[in-house]
Amino acid sequence: MSTYQLNYQLNTDPDDYLLEFHPSGPSFNHYRREFRRIQNENKPPDAETEDGISEDDSTPEPYSPPPSPSPPSSIVTMDLEIMDMARDVNQTPVHTPIQRRARSLEPSISRLSMNTPNERYRQNPHYPHSSINTPAPPTPHAMAARRALEDRRIAMFTPGRTRRQSLREQRETPMLILRNLGRALAPTSKVIDSSSSPEKPSPNGVGNRGAGGSGRGAGRRNSDDDDELPIDRPRLSLPIDEGSSDDLQPPHSSILEDPNMTIQSVELPRRAISEGPPRRSFGYLGDSDATPWDDIYGNDDTNPDPFAYPLGIAPHAPTDPEIADLRFPPGVGRESDFSLDMPSGLSDNEQTTFYMRSPVVDTVEAVPEDAPTPGSDDVPLMERRQSERDRLQQQADEADEQQDEQQDEQQEERQGGQQGGEPNNYLDDEFPDMGDFEHVPDLGDAEMDALTRFDAETFAQDPVRPGDEWIGYPPGRPRKKRREDDEESARAEAAAEAQAEAQAQARARARARAQIRISAHNIQYPPVANTFVRQVVQNAAQNSALGHQRLAADALETFSRASDWFFRQLGDDLRAYAEHARRSVVEERDLIALMHRQRVVNAEQSLFHLASHNLPRELQQLLRSNNPGYQPAYPVAQQSGTHAQQPLANAQPDTINGLRSFVPTPPSPSHTGSKRKRDEDDDGESDAESLVFPEDDDY
Amino acid sequence: MATGKRPYPRAHLRKIVKAHAGMKLSKNADVLIYLNYSLFMNALVKEAAIHARQAGERGFTPRNIMKALPDVLARFKG
Numbered sequence: 001m002s003t004y005q006l007n008y009q010l011n012t013d014p015d016d017y018l019l020e021f022h023p024s025g026p027s028f029n030h031y032r033r034e035f036r037r038i039q040n041e042n043k044p045p046d047a048e049t050e051d052g053i054s055e056d057d058s059t060p061e062p063y064s065p066p067p068s069p070s071p072p073s074s075i076v077t078m079d080l081e082i083m084d085m086a087r088d089v090n091q092t093p094v095h096t097p098i099q100r101r102a103r104s105l106e107p108s109i110s111r112l113s114m115n116t117p118n119e120r121y122r123q124n125p126h127y128p129h130s131s132i133n134t135p136a137p138p139t140p141h142a143m144a145a146r147r148a149l150e151d152r153r154i155a156m157f158t159p160g161r162t163r164r165q166s167l168r169e170q171r172e173t174p175m176l177i178l179r180n181l182g183r184a185l186a187p188t189s190k191v192i193d194s195s196s197s198p199e200k201p202s203p204n205g206v207g208n209r210g211a212g213g214s215g216r217g218a219g220r221r222n223s224d225d226d227d228e229l230p231i232d233r234p235r236l237s238l239p240i241d242e243g244s245s246d247d248l249q250p251p252h253s254s255i256l257e258d259p260n261m262t263i264q265s266v267e268l269p270r271r272a273i274s275e276g277p278p279r280r281s282f283g284y285l286g287d288s289d290a291t292p293w294d295d296i297y298g299n300d301d302t303n304p305d306p307f308a309y310p311l312g313i314a315p316h317a318p319t320d321p322e323i324a325d326l327r328f329p330p331g332v333g334r335e336s337d338f339s340l341d342m343p344s345g346l347s348d349n350e351q352t353t354f355y356m357r358s359p360v361v362d363t364v365e366a367v368p369e370d371a372p373t374p375g376s377d378d379v380p381l382m383e384r385r386q387s388e389r390d391r392l393q394q395q396a397d398e399a400d401e402q403q404d405e406q407q408d409e410q411q412e413e414r415q416g417g418q419q420g421g422e423p424n425n426y427l428d429d430e431f432p433d434m435g436d437f438e439h440v441p442d443l444g445d446a447e448m449d450a451l452t453r454f455d456a457e458t459f460a461q462d463p464v465r466p467g468d469e470w471i472g473y474p475p476g477r478p479r480k481k482r483r484e485d486d487e488e489s490a491r492a493e494a495a496a497e498a499q500a501e502a503q504a505q506a507r508a509r510a511r512a513r514a515q516i517r518i519s520a521h522n523i524q525y526p527p528v529a530n531t532f533v534r535q536v537v538q539n540a541a542q543n544s545a546l547g548h549q550r551l552a553a554d555a556l557e558t559f560s561r562a563s564d565w566f567f568r569q570l571g572d573d574l575r576a577y578a579e580h581a582r583r584s585v586v587e588e589r590d591l592i593a594l595m596h597r598q599r600v601v602n603a604e605q606s607l608f609h610l611a612s613h614n615l616p617r618e619l620q621q622l623l624r625s626n627n628p629g630y631q632p633a634y635p636v637a638q639q640s641g642t643h644a645q646q647p648l649a650n651a652q653p654d655t656i657n658g659l660r661s662f663v664p665t666p667p668s669p670s671h672t673g674s675k676r677k678r679d680e681d682d683d684g685e686s687d688a689e690s691l692v693f694p695e696d697d698d699y
Numbered sequence: 700m701a702t703g704k705r706p707y708p709r710a711h712l713r714k715i716v717k718a719h720a721g722m723k724l725s726k727n728a729d730v731l732i733y734l735n736y737s738l739f740m741n742a743l744v745k746e747a748a749i750h751a752r753q754a755g756e757r758g759f760t761p762r763n764i765m766k767a768l769p770d771v772l773a774r775f776k777g
Contacts, residue, residue, distance in 0.1 A: 519719045525714055525718030532712075536707075539737065540743075541744050552760070558759075558764040559759075562768050566739050569772060569776055571717075571720035571721070575721055585722060586725060586728055592731065610738065615730070
C-alpha cells in the first residue's frame with residue numbers, strides 16, 4: 001500500500017486523478033487486485049495460471065465492478081483478443097489480461113488506472129461505448145447474446161463460408177460430393193479439359209493437332225474427330241465439364257441481347273393485325289426496310305431497273321407505290337385494298353408502270369395521264385417550287401389567264417395529273433378517272449423518263465408544303481435540262497404547266513379546306529387543324545431534344561395525319577367502351593378506362609398527376625369541378641388539399657388511384673374545396689375567377 | 700381566368716371524336732380527350748426525336764415520325 005501511495009504521488013497522468021474523484025473511492029478489492037498485479041510482475045511466467053484463476057474476486061464491490069477482464073477461457077475475451085490482433089504493435093493491447101499485460105510491457109504507472117470504473121470506457125478506442133468493453137455478462141443468456149453479437153461481427157469480416165447459410169444446400173450437391181470424392185481418390189490427377197475450352201491444351205488435342213493440324217477449336221468439330229482413332233471419339237465428343245463450367249452461357253442469352261425481342265417478349269402489348277392502326281397507310285413515306293409491305297409496293301432492287309436510276313440514290317425501294325414491281329401481281333401477295341391498274345396499252349412497252357388505286361379515304365393519288373409533248377423538262381418546275389408562295393398569291397389571276405388560253409378544263413386536268421410527280425396537285429377525292437388510260441401509250445420517252453427519274457437531292461424527302469401529296473410520284477424531279485434543243489417548246493410547256501399547276505393547287509387547297517371527311521359511322525368531321533397540331537407538338541417538343549427547332553411544314557403535316565389516325569383509333573376505342581357499358585354517350589369514365597388500358601394512368605402516375613403536368617389550369621379545374629358522377633362512387637371527396645397535393649403518397653388501396661384525385665370538390669363552396677384549390681393555384685387568384693372557363697360556343 | 704386564349708379548339712375536337720365514335724360525348728370528356736391526345740403527341744414527339752437523333756437529323760422529318768408512329772399508336776390503343 002505504501003508503494004501505491006508513492007505511485008500516486010509520482011504520477012502525473014491526469015487519468016489517475018479520476019480515481020481520486022470517485023465519490024465512494026476505490027474499494028478494498030481494487031487495491032488488492034493491484035497488489036496482486038504488482039506481485040505478478042516479479043513472478044516467473046510459469047506461475048501465471050494460478051494467479052489468473054484467483055484473479056476474479058467474487059466479493060461484491062460497492063460501486064460498479066471494475067473492468068476486470070474476464071478469464072482468458074471465456075469467449076468474449078478470446079474475441080477481444082482477436083480484435084487486439086489487428087492493433088498496432090506499438091500500441092498496448094488493451095484487452096489482454098492483466099497478468100500478461102503487466103508482464104509483457106514495462107509496468108507503467110498508468111496501468112493502475114485500467115481498473116478504475118471510469119477508465120473502462122476508454123479501453124477500446126474504436127468502440128468507445130460498446131458492449132465489448134463492458135465486463136462479462138452476469139447471466140448465461142446475456143453471455144449467449146453477446147456471443148451471438150460477436151459471432152455476427154466476426155462473420156462480417158470472415159469470408160462467406162460460415163456466413164452464407166442459404167447456399168449450403170447448393171454447395172452440398174451430389175456433384176460436389178462426387179467431386180470431393182474424386183479429389184480424395186485421385187488427388188494428383190488433372191482435370192480433363194473438355195473440347196469446349198479450346199484455349200487449354202486438351203489431352204486429346206495432341207491427336208487432334210497431329211491429324212487435323214488446326215489448333216483452336218479443333219476438338220469441337222466433328223470433322224476433325226473423324227480423323228481420329230475410333231477409340232477416342234465417343235469420350236471426347238461431348239464437353240465433359242459442361243455442367244460445372246461457369247463460362248458456358250445459356251444459349252438463349254443471345255436472344256435477350258436483341259432489344260426488340262426483349263421488348264416484345266416482356267410487356268409491350270401487341271395487337272392483331274386486324275385491329276391495329278391503319279398500317280396500310282404508314283409505309284409510303286420511305287423506310288421500306290421497316291415497313292411490312294415491301295412486297296406490295298415492290299422493292300426496286302429486285303426490279304430489273306427499267307428506269308435507270310442514278311447510282312447512289314438509295315439502291316432499293318423508292319417506296320413509290322405507283323411504280324412497283326409487276327412480279328408481284330395484285331392478287332398474289334398480301335390481300336390489300338389497293339387495286340393495281342395496269343394500263344393496257346403499256347404492255348408493248350417494257351416499262352412496268354401501273355397505277356394504284358387506293359380505297360382509303362384520305363390517301364392521295366395522282367395519276368399521269370398524258371404527255372403533252374416529248375422533251376418537256378422540269379427545270380421551271382423546280383424553280384417554281386422555290387417561289388411557290390409568290391405564285392400562290394397570283395393563282396386567281398393566272399387561273400383567269402389560263403382560262404383565256406386555249407386550254408380547256410380537261411386539258412388542265414390532264415396536265416395537272418401529268419405532274420403527279422409534283423406532289424401538290426391533287427388531294428384525296430380528286431383522283432382522276434381511270435378511263436383516261438388510253439392516253440398513256442402516248443407518253444414519250446422523255447416524258448416517261450421525267451416521270452420516273454429521281455432527283456438525288458430531293459429523293460426520299462417528303463413534300464415540303466402542307467398541301468403536298470403523300471402518295472404520288474416521287475417528289476424529286478430532274479433538275480437539269482437534258483435536252484437543249486427544244487428549250488423553246490419546253491419553256492412554253494413550262495409556262496403552261498405553271499399555270500395549270502397553280503390552278504390545280506388553288507383548287508386543291510380549296511378542296512382541302514372544304515374537304516369532306518367521312519368517318520366510319522358516316523359522320524362528316526373536320527380535319528385536325530394544323531394550328532392545333534402545331535401547338536400541341538410544340539408543347540410536347542419543349543421537353544424533347546428537338547424542341548427548339550422550327551417545325552417544318554411536312555413534319556406538321558405528318559403530325560396532323562398521325563393525329564387523325566389517333567383520333568380514329570380513339571373514337572373506336574371509346575365507342576367500344578361506351579357500348580360495353582350500354583351507354584350511348586361517351587363519358588369520362590371511358591376515357592379514364594382507356595387511359596388505364598393505355599397504361600398512362602397507373603399506380604405510379606395518377607390522372608391528377610397527368611393533368612397537372614399536361615393541362616392548363618382551367619382545364620384541370622374543369623375536370624375537378626364538373627364531374628358530379630364521381631362523387632357517390634368515390635367517397636374520398638372530403639379529403640383535404642394535402643391529399644390532392646400528394647396523390648401518390650396517400651394512395652389508398654380501396655380507391656382507384658387515377659380517380660381519387662379527381663374527386664370533385666363539394667358543390668357548396670366548402671372549406672376543403674377552396675383550400676385545395678388554393679393549394680393548386682399558386683398565384684392565389686380567387687376561386688370565382690378560375691371557375692370561369694371560356695365556353696366553346698364560338699368554336 | 701377569363702382569358703381570350705382558348706386552350707384547345709374544343710368543339711373541333713368534339714366533332715372529330717364524335718364522328719369517329721359515332722356517339723355523343725359527355726360534357727367534359729373532351730378535356731380528357733385532349734389530355735390523351737397531348738400524351739400521345741408527347742410520346743410521338745419523343746419517339747420521333749429519338750429516331751431523328753439516330754438518323755442524325757436536326758429536326759423532325761416525316762420519315763422519323765412515321766417510323767415512330769406505329770409503335771406509339773399501338774401503345775395508345777386502348
